[in-house]
C-alpha cells in the first residue's frame with residue numbers, strides 16, 4: 182500500500198484509485214521527457230523516483246508541463262519530505278510514498294513544506 | 310555592492326529556521342545520521358576527518374568590511390580563531406560543533422551570507438573574476454550577472470539533485486582570471502556591435518578526467534541568460550550519467566554525446582523556456598547593476614607612493630609583485646598574500662581578517678575580494694595610500710611580497726582535514742615555500758604557479774598549474790606525481806605528467822631540480838618558466854627529474 186501526500190497532508194483515500202489503467206501513464210526515471218507521447222490524454226501521469234538522490238523526475242515534470250500537459254502529475258517512489266516543495270514547484274500535484282516511508286517521515290514533516298509557494302526565487306524571476 | 314532585498318532576507322530566515330529544526334531533530338535522535346546527511350549537505354555542513362566542517366559561500370568572491378568582520382567573529386566564537394579561504398571563493402570553518410551551527414548561520418544571515426548549496430549535487434557558489442569592476446581590461450563588471458545567477462540557482466527546485474555538483478564562473482574580460490574553461494559552465498561578458506551579451510562555455514572541469522570547456526554559444530543576448538542556463542542544466546539533469554560517480558559531471562556528458570548533440574538538445578529546451586522569462590529578471594538585473602556602480606574615484610597626487618617606492622626596498626618589492634593595473638588613474642589593485650612562507654595557504658586568523666576589514670573600509674571603498682588563488686584583494690586603493698596600507702599589513706604578517714611567485718601556491722586541505730585525501734598537500738606547499746625562501750631564489754625565478762591537490766579530485770587545480778603536484782596513495786605510502794605546462798588562463802592547457810612520482814621526502818628536491826633546469830635553459834631572465842617549457846617541451850625537465858633514466862637512454866642509443 183502507499184500514502185498520497187498533498188498540501189493538506191496524508192490523504193485518507195486516493196482519488197486516482199477509480200481510474201482505468203488506460204487513463205494512467207507511468208514513466209520510469211530514465212524517460213526522455215521530450216519524447217513522451219501525451220496524445221492518449223492520460224488523466225494521471227506518474228513519474229517514478231527510484232531514489233531520493235535521483236532528481237530526473239523534477240525535469241521530467243517541468244518538461245511535460247511545458248509541453249502543455251494539464252492533467253494530474255504524481256511523483257511516486259522514494260521522495261523525501263524535504264523534497265515536497267521542489268516537487269510541487271516543478272508541477273507535481275501530489276506525491277505517492279510507501280507506508281514504510283510514511284511511518285519514518287510522518288505527516289507533520291510533509292505539511293511543514295505545504296507553504297511551498299512562499300520564498301520561491303523562480304516565480305519571482307519569472308515574474309508570475 | 311549588492312544588499313539583500315526583502316525577498317532574499319525572508320528566504321534566508323525561513324531556510325535557517327528549517328535547518329535549526331533539523332539539527333534539533335538530529336540531536337534528539339529523531340533523525341539518523343543517514344537521514345540528516347542530505348539535509349546538512351544542502352546547508353554546507355560536511356563531516357570531515359576530525360570534525361564537522363562548515364563551508365560558507367562568498368558569492369563572486371566579494372565581501373564588505375562588515376561581512377569580513379563577521380567572518381572573524383564566527384572564527385573566534387565558534388571555531389579555533391581562524392578560517393580557510395578555498396579555491397572556489399568560499400571560507401571553511403574546520404572545527405564547529407553541530408549544536409553551534411544554527412547560531413553560526415544566523416550570525417552569517419545578519420550580514421547577508423549563507424552556506425546554502427556549498428555542497429551536494431546542485432549548483433554551487435557562483436564565482437567571478439576577483440578583479441571585477443577594477444581591472445583595466447574588462448568589458449563590464451561580471452558580478453551583477455553572477456548575483457542574478459545566484460538568485461536563479463538558489464533553491465532551484467529542478468536542480469537540487471543533479472547527477473553531480475555543478476559550478477558556474479563568470480568573467481568580464483578576455484583575460485581569464487576565474488578559470489572559466491575548467492567550470493561546468495563558464496560565462497564571459499562580451500560586446501558585439503555595441504550590444505552586451507555572453508560567450509557561454511560548457512563541459513570544462515578538472516578532477517580525474519580534466520577537460521577544457523567548449524563554446525556552446527558564441528554570443529548569447531543578455532536577456533537570454535537565465536533560460537539558456539536553465540536549458541543547459543535541464544538537459545544535463547536528464548542526460549548526465551548516474552551509474553558511475555566518476556562519469557557523472559557534465560564534462561563527460563558533453564564528451565560522450567558530443568558538443569553538437571548537446572547543443573541541439575539545449576537549444577530545443579531553450580526554445581521552450583524562453584517565453585517563461587518575461588523580463589522581470591532583466592529588471593532585477595538592472596537593479597543589481599545599479600548597486601554595483603563604480604565608487605567615486607578621487608583625483609590626487611601619487612607623490613607619497615613614488616617617494617616610498619624609491620626609498621624603501623621592502624615596499625618596492627611588495628609593490629612590484631602585489632599590485633595590478635587599475636582602470637582608474639592613480640589607483641592600484643592590491644593583492645594581500647595569504648601565503649606567508651611556512652603558513653597554510655589560504656588560512657587567515659580572526660585578527661588578520663579584522664585588519665583586512667578595516668583596511669578595506671579605509672582604503673578600498675569597503676570592497677574586499679577573495680581570489681580563487683586563496684589570497685585577499687583590495688580592488689580600489691589610491692596609490693598615495695599604499696605606503697600606509699603596506700605598513701599596516703606588516704603588523705599582522707600580511708605583507709608577504711610573493712604574488713604570482715613560486716611560494717604563492719594553491720594547495721587544497723589534503724590529508725590534514727579532508728576525508729577524501731590520499732596524501733598531505735599543505736605541508737608540501739609549506740616546505741616548497743620555505744625551501745625557495747631559504748635559497749633566496751624566488752624573485753630570480755619570477756612568475757610561476759605551483760598548484761597542489763591531495764587526491765585525484767583536483768580541488769587544488771593541479772592540472773592547470775605551471776607545475777602541478779598530485780598526492781596519491783601507493784600501497785599506503787604518499788606518492789606525488791608532477792605535471793608540467795598547465796595553464797588556467799584564457800590559453801587554458803592541461804599539464805602533462807612527467808613520469809613516476811616522488812615520495813613525500815623527495816618532492817621538494819624534485820621541484821628544485823625542475824627549477825634549476827629552468828634557470829639553466831631559459832634564454833633570458835625575461836623568459837618565464839611557462840614560456841621556456843612551451844619552447845623546449847618536457848625533455849630538459851624530465852632529464853633533470855630522472856637523471857638515471859636519461860643516462861640509460863643515451864647508453865642504449
Ligand code: SF4
Pocket residue numbers: 721722723724727728729730731762763764765766767768769
Ligand atoms: S583534492 Fe582531494 S584531498 Fe584535496 S580537498 Fe579535494 S577532495 Fe580533499
